[in-house]
Amino acid sequence: MTLGRAHSVAVRGLQGEIVEIEADLSRGLPGVTLVGLPDAAVQESRDRVRAAVTNCGQRWPDSRLTWALSPATLRKAGSSYDVALAISALYAARKLRWPRLEKTVLLGELALDGRIRPVRGVLPAVLAAAREGWQTAVVGAGNLAEASLVDGIEVLGARTLTDLLRWLDGTAELLPRRVSAAPVVTDATPDLAEVVGQTQARFATEVAAAGAHHLMFTGPPGVGKTMLAQRLPGLLPPLSDSEALEVTAIYSIVGLLADDTPLITRPQFVAPHHTVTVAALVGGGGGVARPGAVSRAHRGVLFLDECAEVAPAVLDALRTPLEDGEVRLARVDGVARYPARFQLILAANPCPCAAPDPQLCECSGAVKRRYLGKLSGPLMDRVDLQVQLHPVAAPAISSESGESTAAVRERVCRARDAAVDRWRVLGVRTNAEVPGPVLRRKFRLTRDAMWPLNSALDRGQLSIRGVDRCLRVAWSIADLAGKNSPGVDDVAIALGFRAPGALR
Template sequence: MALGRAFSVAVRGLEGEIVEIEAHIASGLPGVHLVGLPDAALQESRDRVRAAITNCGNDWPQSRLTLALSPATLPKMGSVYDVALAAAVLSAHGKKKWARLEKTVLLGELALDGRVRPVKGVLPAVLTAKRQGWPVAVVPLDNLREASLVDGIEVLGARTLAHVQAWLCGKADLAERMDAPTAPPASDVDLADVVGQPHARFAVEVAAAGAHHLRLTGPPGVGKTMLAQRLPGLLPELSHDESLEVTAIHSVAGLLSGDTPLITRPPFVAPHHTSSVAALVGGGSGMARPGAVSRAHRGVLFLDEYAEIGNSALEALRTPLEDGQIRLARRDGVAKYPARFQLVLAANPCPCAAPDPNDCMCTSVAKRRYLSKLSGPLVDRVDLQVFMPREKAGAFAAEAGESTAAVRQRVLAARETAAERWKAYGIRTNAEVSGALLRREFRLDRDVMRPLSTSLERGLLSNRGVDRTLRVAWTLADLGGRTSPSLDDVKTALSFRQPGGAQ
């Protein structure tokens, strides 16, 4: 009778938990019994581990083998435990107590010939090991750049199970930390490419400066998609903590590049208009996976042709828009993902989308029904609403508008002003400021507030609408270099909330 032990990490959402893996060899009929709430992929690991161990020149125990994963009540999913399972079996069968095995977390999937294959979720797993005080983490070699993003823990890369076994015995060294190139890819889109549309361009600048949500409406071909695609280029680079958070989400989703795993620029996510609720907010069987709203965290979520998206999918956006995170309950537990993104909506003014408004055959009822796919509560959460008319021929002969670089300088200056003002409250952008803070400690003069008071009394604005208009007014003041919003700032912010705002 022999007992071996190894450790790995179970990732639930972006949070992890250390899993202790025990291998017990006892007398009895040969067989492998895996316990600890394994899923189908983990059940199949018995065959992968056995083939990998024998193909690396080791003997397989010809007796009863029990593999237990603890905590026993925690559902275990995926193939990330393969290397740890194999190490526990080798320790038990060889009756060896490797000192390195007791202070190392092992991650990776095994091929039948013993190769260690990459897995998803390595970054949050290594972050968990670091937080819980583990000194060493061994990951697949293809995941080493990703794991190297975490400081304060020794990360090593393994190519084969035999390589790991030799390292445990002190006979070989594993690949050490690798520096990951973090330079963002050069973007070939520029705000100067957009012809005309000064009001819409200004709205995009305001949205970038204050992290506000934006809706663009207009006939096809006027530049709605072009403007949305250029919004991320106006945003500042992510801080180190934000980069790790965004990278962890993409790691769990399996979308990271092996060569440049660290995401330093705000992501741009544009799901198709046929996307389901699960595709937008996350879902799946077992433990929910991140959806588009989480992949767009700290970046831009662009919903083109939003009037074609199902009502249930659009209404599912309410919670993440308000809370900045999404909680998804599934069979194996609740996954919590951050989802603080900028929403950009775009749609044609009617179903036929005629290039010339005079050729439109849609009735007024059809137009209202088409654009009413956004419910009142959801529209109320969109700060800037702009109608983009078709440009005249003279716009193509005019000089090009400002470039992304020029506008980005103003956006960065406005963001720095806002971050300095809200620093004491743990806030970085105007869009995150609570209404209570704006009304109490940063309350504006009665004369400046009069347009909002009038709109509220007439039922043109909700209480939420007043707060959101104030946030936009503060952004306009930051862009203008003013210490507080003026009456014109409030009027301009209010105009963006009217149907066809800022025309």
Template structure:
């Protein structure tokens, strides 16, 4: 009997779990038996591994070969186990393990000629290996920049199975960690491109300062999409931890650049209005992949023509908006992905959408039904509501508004003030502060709270709406450089909340 072992990682969501791969060669009819809940891609690895091993100058065992992936109850998906399977078979064939093999995680897909191809999810797999205190990890050469983002573990890149075998035998070297630079970002669209719309521009600035959700309504062509596209340019760069988290999500989706994988700017995701629930929140058969809400984590999710989006799709946003996470239950388990994004909605006022709202030919019931697709619970989670008005000819001759650079400086100062204030509760932006903290430890003065109490007494706000109004008031306060919201901040926050959508 000959037994070989190798190790890899299974990634579910952004969590990785160690997988032990055993190859057992015993007497019997030649054949390969793969056990351990493999999916179709893993089942097909039998043929890929056999061809790669023989085409790399090795003999395939002409006996009964059993390949076991443990833990046996964990579903195994994808082609990431190929080089670990091949290494286990080669170790069993020589009836002796290589020293490197017992302390190295192996990740990569094999081509039939023995080349090692890149795979998805390398970053969360390397993070899992570091967490389990493994000393080294071997990844496909194309994935080496991505794996090099993780410190505290030796990262090596392999080009072929033959090269890996030589390294295991102590007769060759693998590519070592590389220096990874940030991608050069294209020139961002500037706020000066937007004509007029002073109130909407200010709302975008407030949204950027506090991380708030925003809805823009109004006739077509007045700048709703332009304003939404300029919001990411007002946000500060991602912190080191945030950048690694966002990059890990894109790694699972296979969306990273090979040369500059690290994502340092807040992402901007704008799915089409015909997108399905699975496309928006994530999904898939057996194993759930991240959707648009996770791709927009720590950035902006922009839904244009939101009144045209299906009701079930819009309602699926409620949980991630509240919790900052999406949990997708599928046949093979529950995948968890972070989804703390800023939601920006844009919609016309009615189906006919004339340039001048006074020329609308839609009956009143049709107008109410059109925006009525946005349910009360969903709108209750939107902090800023702005109804934009048509721009008159006089605005074309006015001086251009402030640049994104000037607004970005104010936003950065406001965010820094918020981060220092909320460090005691472990959050960085006003939008993330728990309601009880706002109402108890950081409650504004009684005089400042008067407009909010009046709105609650008249039934114009829910308790959640009151908390969100306070969060916006803190953002207004931070932009103005004050230490606590005053009555004008809370009144302005209430004004933003009570405008913009006709119910």
């Protein structure tokens, strides 16, 4: 037998596809040929695999070796195929049958001395193998905790190529599934009680947390815009099991998981610098596109401080993720899809000089309009809550602090639970995700409650999308108050956050 076969997994976006690796030994001068659309990292694996095999005391075939990676039309990227390439070559050279190999996928990079190094994207790869019905997944010992998060498949860890060969021969066992320690939940997040004054902004932050709404703070430096944004993740409830696995899969592809407790159970806070590029924000890169900041903030918070300094093209790239909850990155080799259901928090100064007192501002009206004009109308139409912060007076500094994060979080969790029960039939979990037609028809409010929105719509101060977003905010305000349905006061408050002039 001169043909060896092993299996690995290719990951595109968060989806994995089984890759069959065949090794053929034929007559001719010794050499290695690799086919099946490999990228540079896979091409370089020829030298890594040969050195690892020989340094483990195994004999490298003295004939012509051809590796074929199927499906041939799928681009293969990364170093996770090293172990499968080595095993397929040894399988063909030894002319032995390894029954354990027939239903096993192999993931790992080989060092020159035969050690198996961890690789990125192991979690979505093992999830794909489990969905396809594979019995076993062998990963590097460094990826064992991450791979052990997947149920329905036997997960084993190997430190070296020699350990894996002994397991295939049936003479040794590999590292078993590792039960990860439960993440330690602490109150290390910043406390909302530390924010001085800003009652309206604090309430807007609570409403945003209750309904997963987008929020914008405007005000001079030092009034608490960044402090409020940093405290928003602490108000959010823990991620559900499915959400935690989805977020962890994204961080697995990026390579930012902890070794001991890889499962992410808390909403993440992502705050890129205002010089961020489009590729860094929404994702990109050569070959297979990688997730950007919007995907790392999935089910969490994306904070853009000094958003008026961000390039307009970068800000406008947020439109589709805000509307669809996912990013579709088209490349020559296909489309990578990443979830991006995040809460956007914007913070900006009112003008370039950012004077603490408006009377001291030296900026003309045209300069002010041009400064905030980078925030396009279509983008701002997707922001549910807009709050103007003002400098705090001296008595507020010495007054008693406001509610703590724990107290507000308890109220937010109750509001979220009410929303989950109400929208369960629609398959959504938060008010911000409810389709507009459902709010206007099936869950239509009374005529009196709708009066502020109808009046603003007739005067041209709101679009239909604006009406839908005001309704979602009104439901969040009602949930915080323990009401079964929003009243006219709740709708008026929601409209005031979106278009203050519409209430006049």
